[in-house]
Amino acid sequence: MDAxxxxxxxxxxxxxxxxxxxxxxxxxPVAAMDELLPAQTRLVVVSPHPDDEVLGCGGLIHDALAAGxxxxxxxxxxxxxxxxxxxxxxxxxLARARRRELRQAIDLLGAPGESLVHLALGDGQLAQRQERIxxxxxxxxEPGDVVFSTWSRDGHPDHEAAAAATAxxxxxxxxxxxxxxxxxxxxxxxxxEPSGPHIRRYLLGPACRERKAAAxxxxxxxxxxxSPAVATPVLPPSVLARFYRPFEVFLRV
Numbered sequence: 167m168d169a170x171x172x173x174x175x176x177x178x179x180x181x182x183x184x185x186x187x188x189x190x191x192x193x194x195p196v197a198a199m200d201e202l203l204p205a206q207t208r209l210v211v212v213s214p215h216p217d218d219e220v221l222g223c224g225g226l227i228h229d230a231l232a233a234g235x236x237x238x239x240x241x242x243x244x245x246x247x248x249x250x251x252x253x254x255x256x257x258x259x260l261a262r263a264r265r266r267e268l269r270q271a272i273d274l275l276g277a278p279g280e281s282l283v284h285l286a287l288g289d290g291q292l293a294q295r296q297e298r299i300x301x302x303x304x305x306x307x308e309p310g311d312v313v314f315s316t317w318s319r320d321g322h323p324d325h326e327a328a329a330a331a332t333a334x335x336x337x338x339x340x341x342x343x344x345x346x347x348x349x350x351x352x353x354x355x356x357x358x359e360p361s362g363p364h365i366r367r368y369l370l371g372p373a374c375r376e377r378k379a380a381a382x383x384x385x386x387x388x389x390x391x392x393s394p395a396v397a398t399p400v401l402p403p404s405v406l407a408r409f410y411r412p413f414e415v416f417l418r419v
Contacts, residue, residue, distance in 0.1 A: 179352035182407035188356035197366035215245035216268035222346030292327035299331035
């Protein structure tokens with residue numbers, strides 16, 4: 167599967183019903199939390215924009231916290247340029263709103279305030295700021311952490327930049343590194359199983375799924391629930407459907 171440009175991830179994309187019919191996805195090995203996060207390890211989630219961390223691994227974050235594990239969520243940008251042509255949701259106002267939304271979502275998942283770090287490195291500019299991302303992550307990660315980032319072939323330059331920087335830091339510090347697809351579910355074809363990474367499904371219990379769904383509803387600016395609503399939200403129902411599954415998918419690097 168070849169990564170696409172941001173312009174190519176517009177539209178309806180691959181429907182969730184097509185993913186539900188993909189045998190390789192349904193049969194991917196299941197990983198328990200202790201396999202993903204061995205005892206005494208800290209979960210570190212690197213997210214290019216507020217909402218990616220909850221979309222991709224909100225269930226794992228919830229369960230890790232419920233089990234008493236330490237969690238650190240690192241958001242690289244404020245996602246402030248999601249709607250550059252909207253006269254109301256201009257970058258400064260949108261940045262404030264998205265910070266609030268993420269804090270509310272993380273609260274619902276059970277994280278204390280110190281579990282969230284905002285780096286504000288510039289929405290849409292991460293590919294040009296790799297060295298800054300690497301330095302920041304090196305200062306935040308600890309030996310023994312298990313780090314999760316967006317997929318290196320996700321089809322969005324910020325997502326791929328986040329993955330590249332995380333991979334560099336993980337290699338330098340000998341950290342276990344997993345990736346979670348976001349826009350890959352949009353453009354990829356279900357009959358083409360990703361090659362290379364080791365795929366694992368993490369199963370979400372009913373209570374975990376409900377809490378993740380509640381956390382996703384916090385992102386009103388992205389789902390079209392904010393007032394005033396944007397004409398074309400980033401996370402319409404067709405996109406959100408991919409993240410209401412009873413499992414999350416992680417690719418071990």
